Amino acid sequence: MAQVLPESVPRSTPDGIVQETLPSRQFPGIPLFILVFLLVLPGLFAPYLAPHNPIRGSLRARLQPPVWVQGGTITHPLGTDKVGRDILSRIIYGARISLAVSLVAILVSGVIGTALGLMAGYFGGRLDALIMRLVDISLGLPVILLALVFVAAIGASFITVVVVTTVLLWARYARQVRGETLSIRERDFIARARVAGASHFRIMLRYIFPNVINTLTVLATLQIGAVILLESALSFLGAGIPRPTPTWGSMIADGRDLIVVAWWIAMFPGLAIMLTVLSLNLLGDWLRDRLDPKLRNI
Amino acid sequence: MRQARLRQSAGLFMVLMLLSLAFLGGDAQAQTREAKVDRLVIGLINPFRDYFRAWISGTPDHNIQHDPILEWLIEIDPDTGQYVPWLAKSWEMTPDGRLWRVKLQEGVNYHQDYGEFTAKDVVHNHALWCEANYPGRADPPSSAYRTGICTVERVEVINDYEVLMHCKEPCLDFEFYYSEAANVMMFSKAQWDKEGEMGYERKPAGTGPYEFKERKLGQSVLYERAPTPHWKHGVVDWKELMMTWTIEESTRYAQLLAGETHLTEVNKDLVDQLVSRGYKLVRSRGTAQQIQIVFGGLYFGTEDPQTGRYTEHGGITGKLDPSEPWTKKKVRQAMNKAINREELLEVLYKNRADYMYVHGYYPDLPGWDPTWEQRFPEMYGYDPQAAQRLLREAGYPNGFKAKAWLFPFAGAPELIPLVEAVQIQLLDVGIELRLEEADLVSTIAPIWRARKAHGYLAAVPPSKKAVEAQIAVFNAGKAGIHQFETDEIYRMWEELKQLADPTERDVLLRKIGNYKFENFEIIPLFNVFIEVVVDPNIVDDWAFPGWDGGDIGHTWRITACKQEEPCR
Numbered sequence: 127m128a129q130v131l132p133e134s135v136p137r138s139t140p141d142g143i144v145q146e147t148l149p150s151r152q153f154p155g156i157p158l159f160i161l162v163f164l165l166v167l168p169g170l171f172a173p174y175l176a177p178h179n180p181i182r183g184s185l186r187a188r189l190q191p192p193v194w195v196q197g198g199t200i201t202h203p204l205g206t207d208k209v210g211r212d213i214l215s216r217i218i219y220g221a222r223i224s225l226a227v228s229l230v231a232i233l234v235s236g237v238i239g240t241a242l243g244l245m246a247g248y249f250g251g252r253l254d255a256l257i258m259r260l261v262d263i264s265l266g267l268p269v270i271l272l273a274l275v276f277v278a279a280i281g282a283s284f285i286t287v288v289v290v291t292t293v294l295l296w297a298r299y300a301r302q303v304r305g306e307t308l309s310i311r312e313r314d315f316i317a318r319a320r321v322a323g324a325s326h327f328r329i330m331l332r333y334i335f336p337n338v339i340n341t342l343t344v345l346a347t348l349q350i351g352a353v354i355l356l357e358s359a360l361s362f363l364g365a366g367i368p369r370p371t372p373t374w375g376s377m378i379a380d381g382r383d384l385i386v387v388a389w390w391i392a393m394f395p396g397l398a399i400m401l402t403v404l405s406l407n408l409l410g411d412w413l414r415d416r417l418d419p420k421l422r423n424i
Numbered sequence: 425m426r427q428a429r430l431r432q433s434a435g436l437f438m439v440l441m442l443l444s445l446a447f448l449g450g451d452a453q454a455q456t457r458e459a460k461v462d463r464l465v466i467g468l469i470n471p472f473r474d475y476f477r478a479w480i481s482g483t484p485d486h487n488i489q490h491d492p493i494l495e496w497l498i499e500i501d502p503d504t505g506q507y508v509p510w511l512a513k514s515w516e517m518t519p520d521g522r523l524w525r526v527k528l529q530e531g532v533n534y535h536q537d538y539g540e541f542t543a544k545d546v547v548h549n550h551a552l553w554c555e556a557n558y559p560g561r562a563d564p565p566s567s568a569y570r571t572g573i574c575t576v577e578r579v580e581v582i583n584d585y586e587v588l589m590h591c592k593e594p595c596l597d598f599e600f601y602y603s604e605a606a607n608v609m610m611f612s613k614a615q616w617d618k619e620g621e622m623g624y625e626r627k628p629a630g631t632g633p634y635e636f637k638e639r640k641l642g643q644s645v646l647y648e649r650a651p652t653p654h655w656k657h658g659v660v661d662w663k664e665l666m667m668t669w670t671i672e673e674s675t676r677y678a679q680l681l682a683g684e685t686h687l688t689e690v691n692k693d694l695v696d697q698l699v700s701r702g703y704k705l706v707r708s709r710g711t712a713q714q715i716q717i718v719f720g721g722l723y724f725g726t727e728d729p730q731t732g733r734y735t736e737h738g739g740i741t742g743k744l745d746p747s748e749p750w751t752k753k754k755v756r757q758a759m760n761k762a763i764n765r766e767e768l769l770e771v772l773y774k775n776r777a778d779y780m781y782v783h784g785y786y787p788d789l790p791g792w793d794p795t796w797e798q799r800f801p802e803m804y805g806y807d808p809q810a811a812q813r814l815l816r817e818a819g820y821p822n823g824f825k826a827k828a829w830l831f832p833f834a835g836a837p838e839l840i841p842l843v844e845a846v847q848i849q850l851l852d853v854g855i856e857l858r859l860e861e862a863d864l865v866s867t868i869a870p871i872w873r874a875r876k877a878h879g880y881l882a883a884v885p886p887s888k889k890a891v892e893a894q895i896a897v898f899n900a901g902k903a904g905i906h907q908f909e910t911d912e913i914y915r916m917w918e919e920l921k922q923l924a925d926p927t928e929r930d931v932l933l934r935k936i937g938n939y940k941f942e943n944f945e946i947i948p949l950f951n952v953f954i955e956v957v958v959d960p961n962i963v964d965d966w967a968f969p970g971w972d973g974g975d976i977g978h979t980w981r982i983t984a985c986k987q988e989e990p991c992r
Contacts, residue, residue, distance in 0.1 A: 185771040188771060364830075369847075383672065383674055384693055386678075387697050
């Protein structure tokens with residue numbers, strides 16, 4: 127008689143090791159929905175979606191509460207800030223900054239980190255040691271201090287944020303890719319490629335890279351959230367994108383002085399950050415479950 | 425019958441006597457009542473530089489931490505705003521304006537047994553600010569008002585309680601430069617001799633009603649009541665007084681609500697919120713600051729044709745970049761006309777300020793021109809169309825891009841929202857501002873000093889000072905901001921310094937004021953008062969003039985609320 131197993135039960139593998147099956151993760155519909163409506167669509171179509179210009183405002187309309195609070199109006203559904211700018215419009219435009227910084231920073235750091243990780247893992251030896259020490263140094267850098275040094279040296283700008291983020295992120299890609307490469311390079315198909323006369327570059331690009339791309343996708347997805355948090359932290363500290371360009375972090379900073387009289391200034395961008403990062407993490411987890419062969423095998 | 429009336433009268437008399445005794449007794453009891461807390465905690469924004477050595481702190485606007493312990497020669501009376509005796513008992517000037525005879529208070533003793541305050545301390549403090557190579561002083565003086573302070577070139581001691589201050593040129597503003605509105609406070613010569621320069625940082629000895637107790641750099645300073653009654657103010661209300669530094673407004677607000685502080689300064693939105701919760705608003709008795717926006721880069725001086733070099737005074741600089749839009753007068757006027765002052769005053773300053781017209785000029789000080797008020801609407805008044813027309817005429821039909829600094833400033837919590845509001849208003853005439861957050865002391869001040877502020881606007885709150893002193897610092901290149909320098913203004917300032925007749929001086933000051941006014945040297949905004957919020961259960965009142973050191977001084981005038989009910 128067939129036994130119905132509960133969703134999560136210990137299961138013995140042929141070698142006798144007891145493993146626990148994980149409940150299969152559902153498709154992250156809600157997180158994806160949030161991401162699309164909070165990050166992607168606003169980021170791409172901000173000028174069409176925002177009801178007001180995010181850097182213009184009217185002083186006389188300052189500190190208007192959200193529409194559902196007494197004194198609020200539908201003109202400014204999420205209220206206005208201390209100089210009368212529309213919070214909703216600024217959140218929409220802020221998504222564009224978050225999206226742009228995340229994509230550029232992850233692309234640049236991903237390319238650099240992957241290239242170095244492939245070389246370190248494939249060639250090994252002194253090059254590996256050198257790159258890994260650089261990785262150790264990079265992972266040991268204090269984020270905020272580094273950002274402040276960059277801002278002091280080259281000024282606050284979009285480029286500065288991307289540079290700081292890249293300097294901090296590339297090492298994670300390098301370390302992950304190196305680990306994968308170390309195991310892949312010992313596989314038979316790599317040996318066969320060598321025998322067939324493929325160059326190192328070709329082996330890395332055509333045979334190893336496709337095998338690490340799943341890992342990279344998961345890592346990148348998880349790191350978008352981290353980049354958004356970092357960008358927000360930098361903007362909060364005044365080391366991010368200069369004002370009046372709206373960013374979620376600087377909006378929170380704007381609201382902190384008036385949090386007792388106008389909670390909505392800091393609340394809504396904070397909520398936007400939280401929902402976006404949470405959704406990205408859930409999406410990343412789901413992707414990892416789907417793409418990571420080790421987890422699939424369980 | 426008569427006896428009965430006598431008995432009645434005697435009885436009434438006794439009752440009245442008893443009532444009087446009870447009343448007087450109760451009153452005497454109330455008189456002797458102590459403050460409800462031993463330690464008064466004042467929540468402030470931040471120290472400009474956390475030094476006690478005032479000659480290197482650069483500005484007198486941040487001497488709040490000196491105020492409880494150190495004293496000046498001359499006080500600013502909180503109620504009248506006039507110069508009144510302090511460590512100087514009296515002073516008089518010779519007709520040529522080059523000599524001041526100053527008589528000193530007798531019997532004033534320094535804390536920590538450093539002896540009596542005498543003429544030698546005056547000589548010592550003058551030397552600290554003015555002598556190029558004063559023995560034992562490691563850091564050179566950098567006070568913004570040093571030029572005026574050091575117009576007194578020599579202090580001659582007549583006896584322990586009398587000095588003659590010899591000026592190299594007429595020094596009509598001696599009272600200002602040696603008052604608490606500037607920063608020559610009287611440190612102890614005996615402490616210097618015994619402990620050296622750093623003794624002033626470790627535990628400065630003063631003559632004030634409080635003694636220094638402890639300092640945590642960047643966090644707080646703690647003072648305790650001097651063991652003996654103060655020579656002038658008697659016994660102050662608080663056993664201890666603490667100043668804490670907290671940059672964030674909401675934290676200062678919360679500290680007051682939680683009872684961690686008893687007095688604080690916050691922006692006007694939070695002030696109103698606190699007042700609605702029963703806290704009490706206390707304002708400076710007079711105008712404290714002028715809120716204005718300066719154009720970086722108005723360095724119109726030309727190279728000195730005789731020497732072929734830039735003069736040490738900086739009036740002649742060669743640092744002008746003519747490609748900067750606001751080096752054109754029409755652009756400066758356009759930017760002025762793009763500003764809706766009425767809106768800023770009503771919304772940001774809650775109508776608790778007055779319009780200002782010319783930087784450094786006040787109705788109660790020499791040089792004031794009453795016509796400015798009438799001429800202001802036509803020349804500076806809000807008119808976006810006129811602003812756009814002026815920009816077109818100046819060659820900027822589509823406006824231009826520029827930058828502005830954002831920084832917090834003690835005593836001026838509206839500065840940052842003000843700049844953001846101005847950014848929005850300028851956008852309406854096509855001027856796009858990029859706002860940069862920067863540290864005033866470490867980043868902005870050196871750029872200003874080096875005359876490299878091209879392309880930057882900055883909202884600044886210069887404190888009320890003597891008119892000549894402001895021209896020296898802001899226009900004649902003697903320190904700081906270099907907000908508007910021309911050969912003409914420099915020449916007039918040099919001429920001004922030679923005048924000993926107050927009437928002639930008044931006329932020339934007015935001429936300089938008009939020159940500044942007609943050249944749109946700045947975007948003048950408001951004369952403001954300093955506002956603090958106090959816990960009325962703990963604090964009764966605080967009388968401070970607003971233009972004493974630190975803008976908020978006279979800490980000995982913070983009186984305790986000694987009644988059961990809050991002191992409304």
